Amino acid sequence: MNPNDVLTKAETLRGTLSTSFRDEIVKSLYNEAEVIARRAVKTVQDKKYDLDQKIDRLVTSPLTGLPLMLILLGIVIWLTVSGANVVSEAIANLLFGIGDWGRALFSQIGIPWWITGFLWDGVYLGLAWVVSVMLPPMAIFFPAFTMLEDLGYLPRVAFNLDWLFKKAGAHGKQSLTMAMGFGCNAAGVVATRVIDSPRERLIAILTNNFVPCNGRFPTLIMLATVFVASAFPPALTSFIAAGTVVGVVLIGIAFTFLMSWLLSRTVLKGEASAFTLELPPYRRPNVMRILYTSLIDRTIFVLWRAMQTAAPAGAIIWILANIHVGDSNLARLIADWLNPFGLLLGLDGVILLAYIIAIPANEIVVPTMMMVYMGAGMMVDGPGTSAGIYDLLVHGHGWTMLTAVNLMLFALLHNPCATTIITIYKETKSYKWAAVSVLITLGTAFLVTFLVASAARLFGWV
Amino acid sequence: MTNTKTLLPTEHCESCPAFYTLEQMGFKVGNFDRVVALAGNPNTGKSTLFNALTGLKQHTGNWPGKTVTRAEGGYQFNGVRYKLVDLPGTYSLLSASQDEEVARDFILFGQPDCTIVVTDATALERNLNLVMQVMEITDRVVVALNLMDEARRKGLEVDARSLSRDLGVPAVPISARSGEGIHTLLATVADVINGEIVTKPLRVEGTPEFQKAVNELVPLIEQIAPGVPNARWLAIRLLDGDAKVQQALLSGELTQRVQRQKQADVQFSRKMSVEGRQ
Numbered sequence: 135m136n137p138n139d140v141l142t143k144a145e146t147l148r149g150t151l152s153t154s155f156r157d158e159i160v161k162s163l164y165n166e167a168e169v170i171a172r173r174a175v176k177t178v179q180d181k182k183y184d185l186d187q188k189i190d191r192l193v194t195s196p197l198t199g200l201p202l203m204l205i206l207l208g209i210v211i212w213l214t215v216s217g218a219n220v221v222s223e224a225i226a227n228l229l230f231g232i233g234d235w236g237r238a239l240f241s242q243i244g245i246p247w248w249i250t251g252f253l254w255d256g257v258y259l260g261l262a263w264v265v266s267v268m269l270p271p272m273a274i275f276f277p278a279f280t281m282l283e284d285l286g287y288l289p290r291v292a293f294n295l296d297w298l299f300k301k302a303g304a305h306g307k308q309s310l311t312m313a314m315g316f317g318c319n320a321a322g323v324v325a326t327r328v329i330d331s332p333r334e335r336l337i338a339i340l341t342n343n344f345v346p347c348n349g350r351f352p353t354l355i356m357l358a359t360v361f362v363a364s365a366f367p368p369a370l371t372s373f374i375a376a377g378t379v380v381g382v383v384l385i386g387i388a389f390t391f392l393m394s395w396l397l398s399r400t401v402l403k404g405e406a407s408a409f410t411l412e413l414p415p416y417r418r419p420n421v422m423r424i425l426y427t428s429l430i431d432r433t434i435f436v437l438w439r440a441m442q443t444a445a446p447a448g449a450i451i452w453i454l455a456n457i458h459v460g461d462s463n464l465a466r467l468i469a470d471w472l473n474p475f476g477l478l479l480g481l482d483g484v485i486l487l488a489y490i491i492a493i494p495a496n497e498i499v500v501p502t503m504m505m506v507y508m509g510a511g512m513m514v515d516g517p518g519t520s521a522g523i524y525d526l527l528v529h530g531h532g533w534t535m536l537t538a539v540n541l542m543l544f545a546l547l548h549n550p551c552a553t554t555i556i557t558i559y560k561e562t563k564s565y566k567w568a569a570v571s572v573l574i575t576l577g578t579a580f581l582v583t584f585l586v587a588s589a590a591r592l593f594g595w596v
Numbered sequence: 597m598t599n600t601k602t603l604l605p606t607e608h609c610e611s612c613p614a615f616y617t618l619e620q621m622g623f624k625v626g627n628f629d630r631v632v633a634l635a636g637n638p639n640t641g642k643s644t645l646f647n648a649l650t651g652l653k654q655h656t657g658n659w660p661g662k663t664v665t666r667a668e669g670g671y672q673f674n675g676v677r678y679k680l681v682d683l684p685g686t687y688s689l690l691s692a693s694q695d696e697e698v699a700r701d702f703i704l705f706g707q708p709d710c711t712i713v714v715t716d717a718t719a720l721e722r723n724l725n726l727v728m729q730v731m732e733i734t735d736r737v738v739v740a741l742n743l744m745d746e747a748r749r750k751g752l753e754v755d756a757r758s759l760s761r762d763l764g765v766p767a768v769p770i771s772a773r774s775g776e777g778i779h780t781l782l783a784t785v786a787d788v789i790n791g792e793i794v795t796k797p798l799r800v801e802g803t804p805e806f807q808k809a810v811n812e813l814v815p816l817i818e819q820i821a822p823g824v825p826n827a828r829w830l831a832i833r834l835l836d837g838d839a840k841v842q843q844a845l846l847s848g849e850l851t852q853r854v855q856r857q858k859q860a861d862v863q864f865s866r867k868m869s870v871e872g873r874q
Contacts, residue, residue, distance in 0.1 A: 147809040171721035179751035
């Protein structure tokens with residue numbers, strides 16, 4: 135007897151059964167479950183989930199659902215922006231102060247300049263930048279986000295966005311994986327396993343990177359605060375900054391839909407499949423657990439990962455800036471060489487160099503960029519404050535509003551970080567799709583920034 | 597990451613002999629005596645129960661589909677070391693999505709000593725569909741009636757005894773969030789494993805022709821894939837024309853899968869649990 139015979143035997147036996155035998159079994163299974171459940175569950179009081187239903191009517195209504203979502207997102211980001219501002223400066227002052235002290239100490243006890251430079255101006259400075267730029271927003275954003283997750287809000291988001299995804303030819307559950315992407319794109323890619331159709335799953339994987347992950351939020355927040363909001367009266371700063379970040383997030387969501395639509399009309403053709411989504415009851419969030427998950431599991435985890443890349447990145451920048459070629463240095467030469475292309479995109483050579491160095495974890499791109507600017511020539515006092523950053527970039531390096539806007543767009547749209555690319559490869563088991571995910575995002579980023587820069591120049595905005 | 601911290605004690609705990617016998621063992625799953633699987637519909641609190649028992653911090657949140665891979669951890673109860681496997685939530689064991697396949701493969705081929713099906717007491721009927729499907733595969737099932745507090749708030753009273761009687765397997769009311777009922781659950785699991793509690797799972801009989809067909813296929817399957825558990829379930833899947841099961845049978849993969857589920861466990865677990873962080 136071999137396996138084939140068993141299959142044949144099964145075929146023959148199936149012939150002896152009525153054609154709907156499986157349906158009958160499933161039906162009797164369901165009937166049985168119904169009877170048992172009815173016997174075991176007694177309704178003592180007719181307390182329906184009145185409040186839950188009332189809230190859901192508001193939260194998932196076609197009229198109020200989407201505006202409410204925007205308001206919630208706005209509140210979370212506003213809290214992050216205004217809270218982070220207060221702490222960021224204190225942390226920056228402290229860390230850069232320690233740097234000055236360490237440098238002074240080292241030179242006092244006669245340690246060679248290149249060791250002092252490598253350690254304090256390279257490795258330590260990289261770490262200090264990452265911690266002061268990233269830690270405060272994360273420590274506020276993560277708990278707020280986890281709170282919404284614990285309440286049971288995410289499935290409601292999926293419910294509200296379902297019709298849009300369906301229109302784009304994608305799976306409604308993609309809004310869940312997209313929401314996970316706000317936490318971490320690699321996690322969002324893994325979460326796509328809840329989508330059973332391979333076609334729709336691939337769309338969800340390839341477009342996940344269009345929502346900014348937590349690593350990229352600090353970049354957006356910093357740029358929105360320092361540049362966009364500084365053009366307005368101080369009283370409005372935090373609102374304008376939050377509004378700008380919400381706007382960038384919306385652009386990212388728009389690109390998710392656009393790219394899903396394009397993919398499902400071209401290489402990944404097909405119809406959207408139906409699914410049932412359970413709306414869980416609202417549950418009172420467990421505050422201690424939220425603090426633990428968001429601060430220890432997420433914040434420290436993400437920060438540690440950023441620090442691991444920031445230390446070598448700081449070292450590389452210091453080395454590049456200290457290899458002298460004529461009266462210039464290597465960092466500057468590379469940045470100058472990249473500059474024409476950068477200007478074409480409304481950016482500059484230093485930003486592109488920072489992106490290349492920060493490929494392993496591109497959330498550290500702003501710290502990297504600051505270090506290249508400083509290392510490539512000009513040192514500025516008190517760069518940790520937003521006024522200091524503004525001064526360095528605008529007066530020192532000719533930044534305009536276009537540079538800031540395009541850098542935000544580039545940060546939103548560019549290629550996934552190395553971890554996400556590896557995760558995409560692991561999930562799809564295909565080099566091709568991993569490469570496609572990079573090409574799609576990078577292509578979009580180049581195209582969009584180029585168009586925006588050209589338009590801005592054409593209309594004489596800059 | 598051994599953690600001897602106890603679960604939220606109440607005043608009753610002091611007088612309870614079971615109180616001091618639970619030890620959370622975190623990642624220490626290298627040497628275990630028994631394997632227990634956690635199955636259930638999405639968002640019924642499997643990961644919350646998993647964390648409460650192992651002291652690990654598997655990501656939890658109030659939305660269906662967080663757990664997409666299996667996570668493993670350990671706990672020690674009355675001197676016996678258990679490896680606990682947290683499976684992705686699933687409504688059925690017949691579907692094709694990857695997360696559901698992870699759950700199905702483990703219950704089927706991983707041969708856990710006991711499977712706890714975590715159910716939502718506020719939506720029992722729908723949850724029972726999965727319970728009955730798991731009982732098609734294995735005898736050693738304990739139903740954990742979770743979210744009892746939520747059910748009470750909703751004005752529902754769930755009779756665990758009536759449920760146990762009807763299903764033929766023990767049903768234990770718990771609240772994974774507050775820790776209520778967890779010791780009874782663990783004691784019940786231990787009893788099912790060592791045979792103190794003999795289960796008689798309710799199974800759908802089907803027509804006489806159906807029973808005859810199943811009985812004819814079972815010995816054939818056992819002959820070509822020796823050591824395969826749940827030949828009855830496989831027979832039903834073959835009669836149904838399940839392409840995946842057919843393929844697995846042809847390629848000899850069935851036997852391999854049994855082996856693989858046994859081997860892959862230890863190194864896999866630590867890695868997965870760490871990667872599972874989000």
